[in-house]
Amino acid sequence: VLRARSDFTDRLPHRFTSIQPLSTPAALLPRSPFYRTLGFNWHEHQSLYDNAPLKTLTITPILFGQTFMYTKNVQAFYQSHSLTSAFYKPANSNPALRMLGENVASAEGDIWKRHRRITAPAFNHSTYRNVWDTTARVYADSIDKEGWSNVEETPVVNFNTVTHKVALFLIAIVGFGLPMTWIDPPRDENGKLSVQAMIFDVATYIQERSMIPKWAYKLGIKKLDQIDEAYTRFEEFMHEYIAERETELKNALAMEGASESSVAENINNIFGRLVNARLSEGKLGMTYEEIIGNCFVFTFAGHETTANTLAATLGLLALYQDEQEWVYQSIKSALGDREPTFEDFDNLDGVLACFIEGSRLYPGAYLVVRRASKDTALDLPRRDNAEIVERIPVKEGTTLILDISSMNYDSDTFPDPEAFTPRRWSKSASLPTSMLDGFIGFSYGPRVCIGHKFAKVEGVAFLTLLLRDWRIEAVMNDGESRGDWRRRVLTPNFGQALLIGEVPLKLVRRTHRYVVLASLVASAQTGDFAPSG
Numbered sequence: 001v002l003r004a005r006s007d008f009t010d011r012l013p014h015r016f017t018s019i020q021p022l023s024t025p026a027a028l029l030p031r032s033p034f035y036r037t038l039g040f041n042w043h044e045h046q047s048l049y050d051n052a053p054l055k056t057l058t059i060t061p062i063l064f065g066q067t068f069m070y071t072k073n074v075q076a077f078y079q080s081h082s083l084t085s086a087f088y089k090p091a092n093s094n095p096a097l098r099m100l101g102e103n104v105a106s107a108e109g110d111i112w113k114r115h116r117r118i119t120a121p122a123f124n125h126s127t128y129r130n131v132w133d134t135t136a137r138v139y140a141d142s143i144d145k146e147g148w149s150n151v152e153e154t155p156v157v158n159f160n161t162v163t164h165k166v167a168l169f170l171i172a173i174v175g176f177g178l179p180m181t182w183i184d185p186p187r188d189e190n191g192k193l194s195v196q197a198m199i200f201d202v203a204t205y206i207q208e209r210s211m212i213p214k215w216a217y218k219l220g221i222k223k224l225d226q227i228d229e230a231y232t233r234f235e236e237f238m239h240e241y242i243a244e245r246e247t248e249l250k251n252a253l254a255m256e257g258a259s260e261s262s263v264a265e266n267i268n269n270i271f272g273r274l275v276n277a278r279l280s281e282g283k284l285g286m287t288y289e290e291i292i293g294n295c296f297v298f299t300f301a302g303h304e305t306t307a308n309t310l311a312a313t314l315g316l317l318a319l320y321q322d323e324q325e326w327v328y329q330s331i332k333s334a335l336g337d338r339e340p341t342f343e344d345f346d347n348l349d350g351v352l353a354c355f356i357e358g359s360r361l362y363p364g365a366y367l368v369v370r371r372a373s374k375d376t377a378l379d380l381p382r383r384d385n386a387e388i389v390e391r392i393p394v395k396e397g398t399t400l401i402l403d404i405s406s407m408n409y410d411s412d413t414f415p416d417p418e419a420f421t422p423r424r425w426s427k428s429a430s431l432p433t434s435m436l437d438g439f440i441g442f443s444y445g446p447r448v449c450i451g452h453k454f455a456k457v458e459g460v461a462f463l464t465l466l467l468r469d470w471r472i473e474a475v476m477n478d479g480e481s482r483g484d485w486r487r488r489v490l491t492p493n494f495g496q497a498l499l500i501g502e503v504p505l506k507l508v509r510r511t512h513r514y515v516v517l518a519s520l521v522a523s524a525q526t527g528d529f530a531p532s533g
């Protein structure tokens with residue numbers, strides 16, 4: 001049944017707030033009960049749609065900002081993200097993403113198409129192989145440098161720090177060809193911020209950098225000086241790095257028998273592709289500013305999301321020992337006693353299921369923004385009877401917030417939504433659709449996450465190695481229950497990505513003793529494993 005309605009504001013529940021929660025002033029204000037009324041407190045967030053029969057509502061700010069339409073109706077997601085949709089991702093939806101230059105995540109229309117055409121070919125089979133191999137080497141380096149090669153049990157470790165380091169290394173090495181070592185002094189011999197510290201701070205302080213006015217950096221506040229130094233150095237460093245790479249590519253092109261296509265074929269990292277695009281004339285060129293903008297966005301998007309998802313997944317595995325045992329057995333049956341390789345990726349679906357279930361419960365990108373390019377409508381099934389579909393008109397210019405975190409906790413799609421149940425994603429589970437392919441945490445349609453396979457390969461490689469070698473245990477306070485631990489440790493914050501705090505874990509060795517290959521450690525230290533492209 002399709003019922004036509006004239007005005008969505010009559011059909012949808014309304015909520016009022018003082019200011020728009022997705023605005024700069026709201027992000028600057030300290031957390032308060034005011035946010036709770038909006039559902040932007042993690043635990044109450046899930047009840048935001050309780051009285052919304054179409055799982056959709058509007059929020060109208062009284063003092064500042066516009067009325068936005070919020071939805072956790074998965075049909076709204078599919079309709080607003082399809083190729084033919086009247087909705088688009090507005091370029092100004094997240095100013096933080098474009099502060100160092102236009103890029104594939106911030107642009108819209110033809111500019112976005114150009115950025116996507118240049119960057120997409122870098123996400124290919126050989127990149128994913130590189131992601132796998134690099135993850136294995138970073139893992140070996142971390143075990144060695146942390147001094148865990150010969151211990152039966154590690155001390156308490158904040159695993160969020162570990163996963164942030166792993167994710168940062170992956171994007172720096174595979175994305176930009178920059179060597180990294182697990183233990184790196186924060187400054188070089190000339191007192192300059194190390195590349196690692198610089199990239200880490202750039203990715204961590206994106207929210208602060210986008211909001212704090214320039215004059216504030218002159219006040220001599222230590223934290224602001226640190227942020228300013230990282231960002232200034234990042235731009236300087238990238239300028240020099242682009243110039244260097246440009247010279248290398250020009251030299252490669254000048255060699256006998258070389259052609260533009262043969263040079264392009266040999267480039268296997270994102271950075272190389274961006275610089276090469278700059279050398280090409282015409283429609284697929286890129287400015288310095290755009291290259292830096294893209295490097296910046298890959299640093300952020302490729303780091304924060306994966307790192308927080310991995311940290312949360314490990315925390316959940318530590319709480320759900322039976323699921324950990326299940327995935328351990330699935331690793332053993334896929335690998336036997338041999339070392340995993342990239343070729344095993346497809347058979348490690350139990351590990352992927354854990355990563356996806358971790359992403360469902362703690363979605364790195366917890367919402368996405370779309371805007372109606374013309375008067376249009378959404379056909380939304382009702383919560384009480386999905387056979388009844390109501391047509392909700394949407395006026396041109398309306399902002400639609402696709403609330404991924406609420407969709408992921410919807411009990412209609414995910415029975416017992418709070419439970420960590422990786423098996424709901426496993427290939428053998430009897431699910432209505434192929435859920436693994438249909439997971440919306442990486443979005444859908446033309447603007448699907450460009451790094452989704454990058455993240456999955458990295459996540460599966462890291463989890464496989466770690467879970468094969470160690471049993472993970474949650475470190476609890478005296479008298480603390482599993483539920484208390486989950487609330488204390490795994491209650492996230494809404495930042496540019498969904499942020500997880502410290503995740504205190506302990507690793508207890510399984511029968512497999514990891515043998516640190518001297519050659520791997522040596523290459524990790526020199527950065528030789530960085531791709532030459």
Ligand code: HEM
Pocket residue numbers: 089104105106116171297298301302303305306309359363364365368369440441442443446447448449450451452454455
């Ligand atoms: C668990 C990890 C990740 C999650 C949950 C995630 C999620 C998402 C989502 C939901 C979007 C769509 C945003 C929108 O439409 O507004 C997106 C876009 C994007 N992601 Fe990811 N992502 C992850 C990892 C990565 C990685 C590893 C990279 C890079 C190596 C990356 C790069 C990007 C870029 C560049 C875009 C913009 C694409 C475009 O608009 O054409 N992401 N991501």
